Amino acid sequence: xxxxSAERHRDDTVHPGDHLMAGRGPAPKAERYRRGAPxxxxxxxxxxxxxxHPIPEPPPGxxxxxxxxxxxxxxxxxxxxxxxxxxxxxRLTIRLYDRVMRGDVKRLPExxxxxxxxxxxxxxxxxxxxxxxxxxxxxxALDRIRARRGERLGLYDHLRHPADPQxxxxxxxxxxxxxxxxxxxxDDR
Numbered sequence: 001x002x003x004x005s006a007e008r009h010r011d012d013t014v015h016p017g018d019h020l021m022a023g024r025g026p027a028p029k030a031e032r033y034r035r036g037a038p039x040x041x042x043x044x045x046x047x048x049x050x051x052x053h054p055i056p057e058p059p060p061g062x063x064x065x066x067x068x069x070x071x072x073x074x075x076x077x078x079x080x081x082x083x084x085x086x087x088x089x090x091r092l093t094i095r096l097y098d099r100v101m102r103g104d105v106k107r108l109p110e111x112x113x114x115x116x117x118x119x120x121x122x123x124x125x126x127x128x129x130x131x132x133x134x135x136x137x138x139x140x141a142l143d144r145i146r147a148r149r150g151e152r153l154g155l156y157d158h159l160r161h162p163a164d165p166q167x168x169x170x171x172x173x174x175x176x177x178x179x180x181x182x183x184x185x186x187d188d189r
Contacts, residue, residue: 050074050075050077050079051075051079051080051082052080053084055071055074058070058071058091058094059091059094061098062094062095063098063101066097066098066101069094069097070094073094073120077132077133078120078125078130081119081130082119086118089114089117089118092114093111093114093115093118093120096110096111096114097111097115
C-alpha cells in the first residue's frame with residue numbers, strides 16, 4: 001500500500017458509533033446479506049396514510065371500474081411516496097389502464113412498465129425500495145384496562161380490591177367459595 005490510503009488505514013482510533021470488525025472499512029449493516037452497497041439504494045419506510053392531499057378527480061371518460069382503481073391507488077400505502085408532480089404521469093397511467101381494460105391488449109407491456117415506474121406493482125415498489133409501514137400493534141392488556149376505565153393507571157391500578165363490584169374472582173377464590181358452600185350444605189344435613 002502506498003500514499004494516502006496507507007496512512008489512513010494505520011490510524012487505530014475508534015470513533016463513536018463505529019462497529020469493530022476484522023479488516024478495513026466500516027462494518028456492513030447487520031441485516032444485509034451482501035457487503036457491497038445496494039445498487040438501487042437503501043430501503044426507506046413509507047409514511048402512513050397514503051396520499052397526503054385530497055384525492056384528485058380522475059380523468060374524464062374512464063369506466064366505473066377504472067375510476068374505482070384510481071381511488072384505490074390513492075388510498076394505498078405507496079401513494080404516500082407520490083407528490084403532486086406525479087399527477088400527470090398517474091393520469092396517463094390510468095388512461096392506459098382503462099384502454100387495456102377495454103380490450104386494447106397491445107398496450108399491456110407499456111402499461112406494465114408505467115405501473116412499475118410509479119411503484120404500483122410489487123416489482124415497482126421493490127425497485128424504488130419502498131417499504132410498507134409497519135402494521136399497527138394490537139393494544140396491550142394494560143391499554144385495554146385503561147380504555148375500559150377511561151383514565152391513566154398508576155403502578156398498582158391494575159389490581160382490584162375483592163369488594164369492588166367489577167372484581168372477578170380468580171379460579172382459586174371461586175374454588176374456595178364452592179368448597180365452603182359444599183361444607184356448609186354437608187353440615188346442614
